[in-house]
Amino acid sequence: MSMPPGMPLPALLVPDCTSEKAHRAAYERAKADNSIFVCITRQGAHWNVVLDVISRPLVTDEAAKILRSAVEELVATGAAAGGADYSTEYISMHQVGSEGRAREIAAAFHAAIYGLQQLQITVPLPRQSA
Template sequence: MSTLGTPLPAALIPDCTEPEAHHAAYRSAKANDAIFVCITRHGQHWNVELDAMSSSGPTISDEAVAFLRSAVEALVLADTVAQANIAPDYISMRAIESEQRAREIAAAFHAALHGLRQLCIAVPRQC
């Protein structure tokens, strides 16, 4: 069974503020068949980006996307995230107050997306 990489802990989420770092981290995720995740600094705030298209795993179900969307909406309602976009293979969140909080959010969503895709591999009919 494919493992689709490994979820990263907050401390290992790459800072891809510089374009070269972003390109290198994406290439590494693609080479390792892993879900891409990073944080970037924009002014005084931080952003989170996840991209599952860097790996060959299945697209998660609409129900799973709805679950992730509700988590993102909760962060927006709590003013933790100012703006967010979510699709079955891509999540971005903008204007997070601190690097540490951005890392925590990135790690949590990376683990969730990774787990949902692993579940789709293990139980394909549900996905």
């Protein structure tokens, strides 16, 4: 079962891109659909989570703070024991303990980014007064 482009993926549909061929195919598909790229990859006994907004609109600074806080909390609690790389365009979390947990994290961030971007489009930020 696949989701239409531009929709958050449920955890079970987050692709396993451990092989370079699978990673390349999923990334190219997301790019062609103008979607946010998300995947998990296996590294030894652990899993990694990767999200890339590719060419989608960036989230606001306020929304980015919320996402960064969530990334930092996952690292602090050991859910991403290998740490994380984060920017407003990219999130990568390392050494997640299980495939199920990696899928859950990937799906949650994927949905959050889509939701924040949709909210930003629907409710533009008020203009700053000089």
